[in-house]
Amino acid sequence: MSEVVRQHPAFKYMRKQFLPHIWCPGCGNGLILAAIIRAIDELGIDIDETSFVTGIGCWGLTGNYINADWLHTTHGRALPMATGLKLMNPKLKVFALTGDGDLAAIGGNHFIHAARRNVDLITICSNNMIFGRTGGQVAPTTPEGKYASTSPYGNIERPFDLCRLAEAAGATHVERWTVMHPVPLTKAIKKAIEHKGFSFIEVLSPCPVQYGRKNKFRNPSVLYNWVKEQSVSIKKAQDMSEQELEGKIIIGEFVKKENIPDLSAQLLKLQESCEKKS
Amino acid sequence: MPKYEIRFGGFGGQGVVLAGVILAKAASIEEGKNAVQTQLYGPDSRGGAAKSEVVISDEKIDYPKVDKTDLLVLMSQEAAEKYGSEIKDNSIIIYDADLVQLNLSGSFTPYPVRATKIAADMGNKIAANMVMLGAVSAATNIVSLESLLKIIEASVPAYAKELNMNAAREGFRAVKEIMGRRGGNEN
Amino acid sequence: MRISGRQFLQGNEAVVEAAIAAGCRFFAGYPITPASEIAETMAIRMPQEKGIFMQMEDELASLSAVIGASWAGAKAMTATSGPGFSLMQENIGMAVMTETPCVIVDVQRSGPSSGQATRAAQGDLMQAKWGSHGDYELIVIYPNSVQELYDKTIEAFNLAEKYRTPVILLSDEIIAHMRENIYIPETLDIIERKRPRPEDKEHFLPWKPDDDGIPPMAKFGDGFKVMVENNTHDATGRTNQTDAALHTQLINRLCNKILNAKKDIVKTEGLFLDDAELVVVSCGCVSRSALEAVKLARQKGIKAGYFRLITIWPFADEQLIEVAGATKKMLVAEMNTGKLLREVKRVVDPYGVQVNHLPKIGGAYHTPGEILASIEKAVKENE
Numbered sequence: 001m002s003e004v005v006r007q008h009p010a011f012k013y014m015r016k017q018f019l020p021h022i023w024c025p026g027c028g029n030g031l032i033l034a035a036i037i038r039a040i041d042e043l044g045i046d047i048d049e050t051s052f053v054t055g056i057g058c059w060g061l062t063g064n065y066i067n068a069d070w071l072h073t074t075h076g077r078a079l080p081m082a083t084g085l086k087l088m089n090p091k092l093k094v095f096a097l098t099g100d101g102d103l104a105a106i107g108g109n110h111f112i113h114a115a116r117r118n119v120d121l122i123t124i125c126s127n128n129m130i131f132g133r134t135g136g137q138v139a140p141t142t143p144e145g146k147y148a149s150t151s152p153y154g155n156i157e158r159p160f161d162l163c164r165l166a167e168a169a170g171a172t173h174v175e176r177w178t179v180m181h182p183v184p185l186t187k188a189i190k191k192a193i194e195h196k197g198f199s200f201i202e203v204l205s206p207c208p209v210q211y212g213r214k215n216k217f218r219n220p221s222v223l224y225n226w227v228k229e230q231s232v233s234i235k236k237a238q239d240m241s242e243q244e245l246e247g248k249i250i251i252g253e254f255v256k257k258e259n260i261p262d263l264s265a266q267l268l269k270l271q272e273s274c275e276k277k278s
Numbered sequence: 279m280p281k282y283e284i285r286f287g288g289f290g291g292q293g294v295v296l297a298g299v300i301l302a303k304a305a306s307i308e309e310g311k312n313a314v315q316t317q318l319y320g321p322d323s324r325g326g327a328a329k330s331e332v333v334i335s336d337e338k339i340d341y342p343k344v345d346k347t348d349l350l351v352l353m354s355q356e357a358a359e360k361y362g363s364e365i366k367d368n369s370i371i372i373y374d375a376d377l378v379q380l381n382l383s384g385s386f387t388p389y390p391v392r393a394t395k396i397a398a399d400m401g402n403k404i405a406a407n408m409v410m411l412g413a414v415s416a417a418t419n420i421v422s423l424e425s426l427l428k429i430i431e432a433s434v435p436a437y438a439k440e441l442n443m444n445a446a447r448e449g450f451r452a453v454k455e456i457m458g459r460r461g462g463n464e465n
Numbered sequence: 466m467r468i469s470g471r472q473f474l475q476g477n478e479a480v481v482e483a484a485i486a487a488g489c490r491f492f493a494g495y496p497i498t499p500a501s502e503i504a505e506t507m508a509i510r511m512p513q514e515k516g517i518f519m520q521m522e523d524e525l526a527s528l529s530a531v532i533g534a535s536w537a538g539a540k541a542m543t544a545t546s547g548p549g550f551s552l553m554q555e556n557i558g559m560a561v562m563t564e565t566p567c568v569i570v571d572v573q574r575s576g577p578s579s580g581q582a583t584r585a586a587q588g589d590l591m592q593a594k595w596g597s598h599g600d601y602e603l604i605v606i607y608p609n610s611v612q613e614l615y616d617k618t619i620e621a622f623n624l625a626e627k628y629r630t631p632v633i634l635l636s637d638e639i640i641a642h643m644r645e646n647i648y649i650p651e652t653l654d655i656i657e658r659k660r661p662r663p664e665d666k667e668h669f670l671p672w673k674p675d676d677d678g679i680p681p682m683a684k685f686g687d688g689f690k691v692m693v694e695n696n697t698h699d700a701t702g703r704t705n706q707t708d709a710a711l712h713t714q715l716i717n718r719l720c721n722k723i724l725n726a727k728k729d730i731v732k733t734e735g736l737f738l739d740d741a742e743l744v745v746v747s748c749g750c751v752s753r754s755a756l757e758a759v760k761l762a763r764q765k766g767i768k769a770g771y772f773r774l775i776t777i778w779p780f781a782d783e784q785l786i787e788v789a790g791a792t793k794k795m796l797v798a799e800m801n802t803g804k805l806l807r808e809v810k811r812v813v814d815p816y817g818v819q820v821n822h823l824p825k826i827g828g829a830y831h832t833p834g835e836i837l838a839s840i841e842k843a844v845k846e847n848e
Contacts, residue, residue, distance in 0.1 A: 022322045056579060074578060075548060076523065106495065106523035137496040137504065138520055150496070150508040150520045299644055303473045306646035313473070315644040319583060340757040341833050342643055342750075 010037040013047065015067045022061065026212070026220030028179035028205030029059055032126055033066065035182055036095070039189035050093045053082035055102035057133045059126035059205075062097050076106030079114040082121050083263075090264045093122065093193055100127040100141040104160050108140070115169035115198050120262040122192040123200045125162060128207035136210030143247065147214045162202045163254050172197035172262075174255040178204035180228040181251060188253070197262045204231075204249055281335035282420055283344040285364070286410070287357025290319055290326045293407035294353060298330030300411060300429045301421065305334045308425035314342040327356055334420060349418050350386075351410050352378045353393065372413045372453070374406065389417050391452050397445050405438075405445035412449030416457070423450050466514075469649040476614045476641040477502035477544075480570060480634070481510055483618035484542050487655055489568070490516030491541040493530035495523055495549060498582040499638040500572040503544035524549035528556040528569065535565045536693060538684035540622055544570035547589060548579060551596070558597035559695045560631035561719060564672075564680070566658055568621045572636040573749075575828050584828025585638035587749055590804040593633045594778040600716050602723040604628070604730055605778040607635040609752045611645040617775070623656040624730060628722055629679050635777065637800070639750040639830060658682045661689060672715075673700040678722040724779055732775040733784045737763060741770025743794040743844050746785075746809055748774045751798050751831050758836035769840050774805070782812050789813040796843050798823040798831055819847070 001019065005011060010033075023029050040050065050068050054060035056075040063070030073081045082096040103111055103125050114121065130148055131137040138148035138155050141162065145154045166174045173195045177185040185203060192199035204227055206212060208220040217223035227249065234252035237245060261269075284301065286294040295317045302315035313334045320326035331344040346366045352358045352373040362382045365371065373380055375390035393409035408430060415423045427443050434442045467486040474482065480503055484492070492507040494500070504520060511518035517534075521527040527543045534541040545553065550571045560567055573589050575581035593605040604624050608617040614636060621632040659681040661669055671691045674680045683689035692702025697712045699705050706712075723730065734752075737759055738744065747755040752773045762769035772788050772795075774781055789795070795818055797806045806822050813820060821843045825831050 022326075072579075101496070108522055131496045134496040134498055134501050135505075137501060140522065149501070149505045150518070152505075152509045153512065302644055306473050307471065313646060316639065317642065339645075340760070341754050342639070342645075343830060343832075345832060345834070 009041065010034055013037045013040070013067055014065055018064045021065050023058060024207075024209045026208035026223075027058065028128070028203070028207075029062065029126055031179040031182060032059075032124065032185070032203050032205055033062055035186045036124070036189055037066065038186045039193060042186070043190055043193055045093060045193060049091060050095070051085060052095045052097060053078050053085060054096070055098040055107065057099035057102045057131070058207075059097055059099040060102060076102055076108075076110065078102065079107060079110040079119075079121070079123065083114060083117070083119050086119060086121060087264060087267065090120070094120075096121050096123040098123065098125055099132070100125060100129060100162070101131040101137075101139045104140040104162060104165075105131075112165070112169040115166050115171040115200065117263045118170060118172055118197045118260055120196055120264055121198055122189070123198065124189070124192075125200070125202045126205045127162065127202050128205050128211055129159070130207055130211040130214075132207045132210045136207075136214055146211075148211075149214070163200070166198075166200040167255050170198075171200045171255060172257040172260050173199040175200075175253045176202045176204070176249070176251050178227050178231055178249060178251060179206070180224060180231065184251075191256070195256075196265070197257070197260055279336050281333050281337070281339060282348050282418075283346070283366075284332040284334070284349040284351070284414070284420070285344050285347045285361055286330040286332075286351045286353070286407075287361045288328055288353030289356065290322060290328045292328070292353050293404065294328050294330045294351075295319070296433070297351070297407040297411050298332050300426065300433055301414060302332045302334070303433075304421045304425040304429045305332075308428055309421055311336060312339050314339050316342050327354070327360065329357065329361070349414065349420070351414065352380075353406065353410065355379065358382075370417050372410060372417055374410075387417075389413060389453050389456055391449060393449060396448050396452065400445055400448065401441055405442050408442045408445035409449035409452070412446035412451070413453045414449075415446075416450040416453035423447070467649075469651055471646060471648055473644060473646050474611055474615075475502060475644045476611045476636060477572070478506050479611045479615040479647060480544070480618045480636070481506040482649070483615040484540075484568070484622065485510060485514055485516075486649075486653055487540060487619045487622035488657075489540040489542050489622060490514065491519075491531065491534035491539045492516070492543065493519040493521050493527040493534070493541070494543050494545065495521055495527050497524075497546045497549050499574055499641050500544045500546050500549075500570065502641070503570060503572075524552040525556065528553045528560075528567075531567045531569075532556060532560055532563070532565050535567050536685050536691075538686075540566070540568075540626070542568040542570065542622075544572065546572050546574045547576045550589060550592065554592075554596040554598075557603070557631055557633075558599060558601065561597070561601045561603055562695045563693050564629035564682070564719070565631065566625035566629050566682070567631050568618070568625055568634055569631055570634045570636060572638060572641045574638050575826065581828050583638065585750055585800060585830065586826060586828065587637060587751065587800040587804065588826075589635065590748075590777055590799075590801065593635060600720065602720045602779060603630055603633065604723060604776070605633040605635060606732075606775065607749045607777050608775070609640060609749050609773065611640070611643060612647040613775075614640060615647055615649060619653060619655070623654070626656045626658040627679075628726065628730075629658060629682055630723065635749065637750050638828075660684070663687075670700040671702050672698060674718060674722075678718055678725065727779050727783070730776060731779060731781050731784065733781050734771075734773040734775060735784075735788065736771040737768075738770040738772065738788060738791065740768050741792050742768040743796060743840060744770035744772050744788055744792050745796045745798060745836060745840065746772050746774070746805065747798045748777060748805065751800055754831045754833050755798055755836055757833035758840060761833055761837050762840050767840060767844055769844075780808050780812070785809065785812045786816065789816040789818045792818065794819045794821065794843055794846075796821045796823060796836075796839055798825075798836055798839070800825055800830070802826060819843075821846075
């Protein structure tokens with residue numbers, strides 16, 4: 001491992017024996033992991049009380065690289081498994097790392113219920129708008145008209161707005177950023193760590209190999225610049241028409257509700273009331 | 279003809295699988311032989327070892343994989359180390375001289391072809407696998423260059439046809455040149 | 466337009482082309498290695514054939530959509546691998562109970578759980594028959610070449626239509642991803658499900674069988690007002706969950722329509738059996754290796770025989786008994802820790818045949834050399 005890598009502040013949090021990671025050159029996942037590590041480091045969180053529950057997909061492989069307790073789940077089940085973990089050890093800070101395919105396709109039902117229940121989790125979705133790991137199939141987040149291996153003629157379905165979905169399902173902290181916004185992303189993760197309730201952070205993280213190549217983005221920088229150019233803040237978006245917002249990525253904090261009890265608090269209350277009765 | 283066994287070895291992203299497919303298709307569709315193509319790769323899109331195997335025969339092919347090769351095409355050092363000893367006597371090895379150092383014993387005819395460099399000079403190193411295909415035809419005559427070019431043309435997008443077909447022609451030429459220098463009594 | 470003549474196809478592609486030739490016009494699936502190529506090829510081909518491709522949100526939804534499509538009158542298919550096949554088990558039970566024709570492709574990969582995504586295995590042989598809850602029979606076919614993946618997909622649809630049953634088409638990562646030249650004939654025999662006559666609309670009993678034990682299947686929208694009930698039901702479709710005799714009668718009919726038709730359904734392949742001292746028993750990808758090993762053994766003067774199960778379920782008891790009667794030893798070679806072995810032993814133990822086992826897992830594919838070595842060792846045993 002080079003000296004540059006060893007000197008990097010994130011290095012002490014990594015499972016060194018498994019570096020270099022397997023993510024493709026140009027993948028956004030490394031940028032999100034860096035933001036997570038910065039957030040943990042800046043808050044001074046005890047890594048021994050931090051758990052990672054990750055789904056199937058490239059983003060779910062993060063547990064190989066961050067040196068902490070890691071549960072690699074079956075496809076789509078990061079949230080219900082994280083729920084079980086958090087409920088039975090509430091002092092843990094539980095991160096659920098799930099890609100857009102894992103979360104919004106097979107994991108969709110679990111997504112809306114975890115949000116509704118306000119389980120105290122930090123859910124970070126790396127959204128590359130495609131099923132990357134299995135070869136670039138269309139996902140519930142692929143924009144209309146875009147190409148994927150199972151939408152060879154262009155996607156005819158409308159994609160989810162994952163943040164609106166989380167909000168409607170009852171999530172109490174919802175933000176969207178992109179890998180081109182590392183500073184606000186780190187801030188958002190810090191907020192999520194300290195938030196008592198279901199935090200959902202969607203991160204637009206392009207996949208140059210699958211999404212990029214199928215949609216005529218010649219190389220990663222073209223794709224990343226496109227993501228940056230398409231990003232518009234919530235504030236600015238409020239003054240824009242529906243037409244102007246077409247294809248735009250709205251970034252910022254959508255929801256931050258305090259004082260709504262998380263599921264663990266509710267369960268504790270229930271246990272206490274039963275105790276009293278017996 | 280007894281079955282002819284070919285293995286392409288490289289890393290994910292070099293196109294060794296496509297090379298095997300094109301070769302097998304050329305042998306079966308263009309030249310009427312029986313051909314089976316298989317591959318082995320890991321779950322990662324880029325990097326990781328990748329191999330592609332082709333068996334060509336006039337008879338029905340039972341076992342579809344390759345044990346020891348009549349022809350070995352190497353595009354990475356890892357592949358050379360892994361497959362270099364799984365060769366038959368008097369077999370052929372074509373290798374990318376810029377990526378592979380051949381430290382092998384055994385009786386084989388080596389053809390060093392700087393496929394990646396040739397492809398890069400022609401405009402895109404991604405066509406290195408096509409260079410290797412042309413080299414395969416020249417070195418073994420298992421399929422003709424014409425048959426390969428026909429299948430290559432049908433297998434790549436329109437904007438890439440010219441490049442890929444020329445890459446194959448260059449690989450063919452490179453091996454013929456080596457044969458010429460060696461006195462032309464190979465094959 | 467279905468393709469024909471000499472073709473060079475990948476196993477997964479052949480399944481798609483055959484499905485189209487059989488009349489399949491609905492495919493619902495979810496990405497999973499090593500079956501994704503089936504979905505990707507269907508995504509391209511279905512619209513071309515005026516059919517519909519849907520990538521559903523998961524495998525539960527996929528088979529659900531297939532069942533719905535079948536009741537719209539369509540021939541429908543899904544394709545998956547182990548993890549998805551496990552999710553589909555409940556709906557497989559529903560397809561059995563509601564006699565819904567459909568084809569489910571399971572391209573086996575190494576498990577359990579997410580296992581080895583890009584490695585072949587034969588670990589689902591039992592799950593294909595016993596994976597859902599309750600008592601039932603169904604048909605499981607396992608080809609061993611790209612040609613057979615084509616031919617047996619046609620057969621799978623035909624059997625699904627004829628017997629009004631889900632048919633599992635097993636495959637594995639090796640044959641699914643291999644490419645071979647195949648030949649597709651100009652004409653094919655395609656079977657359609659029995660439909661009720663329009664004049665029977667008034668008094669239609671959707672679950673009253675014909676003499677062959679199979680009721681004609683009405684299509685939703687044709688005025689038959691069918692009650693498709695997956696709880697135990699009588700001939701009208703109305704649920705009755707307290708009558709033991711009724712349930713017994715229904716389950717027996719559902720099982721017997723398959724079991725009584727074994728002669729029609731069960732296919733096997735036997736070579737070099739006349740004078741075999743030892744018969745290698747295998748299926749799927751391993752059988753390719755086994756056949757080469759048997760030929761090599763014969764070259765060395767060893768009287769080895771080859772027996773392959775093409776239909777895995779219902780199990781080929783009768784055929785295997787015949788083979789057992791003419792040999793002394795068997796060698797079961799499979800890519801799992803022991804699945805075919807159990808069924809083979811169940812059938813041939815009473816005949817005093819010594820059954821040896823050559824299991825191999827981890828995605829490592831039996832080589833002809835390995836099987837030959839086992840043949841030689843087994844032949845020498847107890848000499």
